[in-house]
Amino acid sequence: MSALTAVVAINTFREAVRDRVLYNLVLFALVMIGAAILVGQISIGIDRLVIINLGLSAISLFGLVMAVFIGVGLVYKEIEKRTLYSLLAKPIGRQQFLVGKYAGLLLTLAVNTALMTIGLAGALFYVGRPFMRSDLSILVAVYLILLELALVTALALFFSCFSTPMLSTLFTLGIYLTGSFAADLREVGDLTRSPLLKGFMRALYYLLPNFHNFNAIAVAAHGETIPFSLVAQNTLYACAYVTVVLLAAAAVFSRRNLK
Amino acid sequence: MSTPAIEILGLTKDYPVGFWRKRTRRSLDHLTLEVEQGEVLGFLGPNGAGKTTTLKLLMGLIFPTAGTARIRGRSIDDVGMHRAIGYLPEQPYFYDYLTAHELLDYYARFFGYGAAERRKRVGRFLEMVGLATAADVQLRKFSKGMLQRAGIAQAILHDPQVVFLDEPMSGLDPVGRREVRDIILQLKQQGRTVFFSTHILSDAEMLCDRVAVLVGGKLQGAGAPGDIVSMAVHGMEILFEGRQGRELPRSLAERAVHLGGRYRIEVPEDELYATVEHLRTCEARILSVTPVRPTLEDYFLRLVGREKSQSHAVEVLVR
Numbered sequence: 001m002s003a004l005t006a007v008v009a010i011n012t013f014r015e016a017v018r019d020r021v022l023y024n025l026v027l028f029a030l031v032m033i034g035a036a037i038l039v040g041q042i043s044i045g046i047d048r049l050v051i052i053n054l055g056l057s058a059i060s061l062f063g064l065v066m067a068v069f070i071g072v073g074l075v076y077k078e079i080e081k082r083t084l085y086s087l088l089a090k091p092i093g094r095q096q097f098l099v100g101k102y103a104g105l106l107l108t109l110a111v112n113t114a115l116m117t118i119g120l121a122g123a124l125f126y127v128g129r130p131f132m133r134s135d136l137s138i139l140v141a142v143y144l145i146l147l148e149l150a151l152v153t154a155l156a157l158f159f160s161c162f163s164t165p166m167l168s169t170l171f172t173l174g175i176y177l178t179g180s181f182a183a184d185l186r187e188v189g190d191l192t193r194s195p196l197l198k199g200f201m202r203a204l205y206y207l208l209p210n211f212h213n214f215n216a217i218a219v220a221a222h223g224e225t226i227p228f229s230l231v232a233q234n235t236l237y238a239c240a241y242v243t244v245v246l247l248a249a250a251a252v253f254s255r256r257n258l259k
Numbered sequence: 260m261s262t263p264a265i266e267i268l269g270l271t272k273d274y275p276v277g278f279w280r281k282r283t284r285r286s287l288d289h290l291t292l293e294v295e296q297g298e299v300l301g302f303l304g305p306n307g308a309g310k311t312t313t314l315k316l317l318m319g320l321i322f323p324t325a326g327t328a329r330i331r332g333r334s335i336d337d338v339g340m341h342r343a344i345g346y347l348p349e350q351p352y353f354y355d356y357l358t359a360h361e362l363l364d365y366y367a368r369f370f371g372y373g374a375a376e377r378r379k380r381v382g383r384f385l386e387m388v389g390l391a392t393a394a395d396v397q398l399r400k401f402s403k404g405m406l407q408r409a410g411i412a413q414a415i416l417h418d419p420q421v422v423f424l425d426e427p428m429s430g431l432d433p434v435g436r437r438e439v440r441d442i443i444l445q446l447k448q449q450g451r452t453v454f455f456s457t458h459i460l461s462d463a464e465m466l467c468d469r470v471a472v473l474v475g476g477k478l479q480g481a482g483a484p485g486d487i488v489s490m491a492v493h494g495m496e497i498l499f500e501g502r503q504g505r506e507l508p509r510s511l512a513e514r515a516v517h518l519g520g521r522y523r524i525e526v527p528e529d530e531l532y533a534t535v536e537h538l539r540t541c542e543a544r545i546l547s548v549t550p551v552r553p554t555l556e557d558y559f560l561r562l563v564g565r566e567k568s569q570s571h572a573v574e575v576l577v578r
Contacts, residue, residue, distance in 0.1 A: 007368045018356035089346035090369040257321040
């Protein structure tokens with residue numbers, strides 16, 4: 001990442017902080033405190049499972065909401081408010097700007113996720129459970145959630161380059177939901193007799209990002225180890241997919257006439 | 260011969276219009292213009308003339324349909340060229356969650372200045388545009404005039420060789436306008452090239468080495484303000500006060516315009532002395548006698564009027 005890209009990224013992070021985006025952490029903290037108290041009263045022996053499940057799901061959901069709703073406005077807002085005009089008159093290329101915006105939101109999501117993970121650890125501590133080696137899989141699950149958010153952010157940014165926030169939200173969430181059921185799409189295709197439908201479903205399976213692979217919440221909640229091969233494979237997959245989406249975004253944005 | 264600061268060669272911009280976006284509307288039509296280094300050029304034209312389109316093309320914010328341009332010999336597609344230019348957009352809007360100091364510091368980072376240099380520059384330019392006392396105020400609390408000042412500061416923060424200002428006086432009070440005029444003159448004294456668009460013709464007359472007039476996307480003329488408008492005297496304007504309790508003679512009263520206790524009368528040059536004599540006999544107090552010359556405004560309005568009548572004629576033909 002070049003120095004100019006880092007300048008844009010840090011400003012994007014600062015914008016999120018000043019726009020009180022991190023206030024969602026208060027809501028997350030309330031959910032965690034509520035869950036810890038409730039679990040302490042009603043569950044015997046499954047407190048770990050419930051807290052980790054709830055905590056990781058909340059981290060994923062809160063992150064997803066942030067990635068989509070901030071991501072779809074990343075470029076659009078700069079064009080609409082014309083803040084981009086004076087910026088692009090500086091010696092920074094459109095691609096550098098785009099990568100900077102992406103990195104800035106990713107930084108925001110990483111900080112947000114890290115703070116929520118600390119909150120989850122606090123809730124686990126509150127229910128009086130000692131930390132074990134198997135808890136490392138919680139951190140791995142969090143890492144996979146971050147990879148998923150990196151992919152969602154790239155998609156939101158891509159749509160933000162040429163579409164309104166409302167349409168971009170629909171497109172991004174549409175791809176996220178379809179991508180979460182990518183394996184099911186292939187299975188549906190395999191069950192049909194129509195070669196055309198089968199081919200279409202397979203094409204969707206390979207084209208859409210497979211979000212299901214990033215979900216290791218249940219594995220972490222049960223204290224099982226997440227295989228390293230899965231982590232490595234998902235990391236490579238996310239990096240490759242994000243690169244392709246960002247290149248597509250750069251191709252669209254570098255030709256765009258700013259109104 | 261030195262390279263021109265700005266070379267615009269047949270720059271044309273069409274915008275797609277209509278639901279299917281198949282038709283186009285020409286916003287700028289083969290604009291060719293050169294600006295020498297150290298020159299202040301006023302870019303004049305009514306609303307929709309293509310002034311902002313030209314500036315956006317030069318800044319690479321939009322892309323030309325045809326033609327090209329170079330700034331200090333480098334293509335406008337060259338991002339590195341932006342080190343040498345500054346740009347104030349029309350009605351600028353900035354990150355309103357930043358303070359004025361943070362905004363300028365943010366922009367200064369794109370030029371690779373260290374922390375100490377940034378602090379020095381930011382302080383100096385905030386002072387220059389009269390925002391030193393508002394340095395730590397968030398831009399969301401700024402008035403339009405203050406935003407304009409912040410915009411000017413960010414445009415010249417890095418001592419650019421060529422400065423583009425889109426309506427720099429817009430939204431400013433008379434004091435602010437004067438300060439911006441002083442900044443432009445200061446830039447000129449430093450040998451920088453200034454290309455600014457404006458509606459305010461008196462500012463252009465006062466500041467510019469040359470003006471270029473754009474109407475309907477077409478360049479109508481370019482040259483020194485004195486060359487563009489004829490300097491021939493059209494008549495003489497006399498400003499006078501009548502004597503207390505004494506009526507003006509009808510011959511004068513019919514031609515004079517009453518302006519709050521004073522009168523203004525315009526007469527042909529060869530009638531000046533006779534009129535002055537007449538006023539003396541009426542015991543009027545002559546305040547000033549000024550030659551009447553056509554202004555840039557007259558030239559400008561004539562061009563706009565001609566363009567309108569031509570487009571009307573085209574409309575009639577089309578029907």
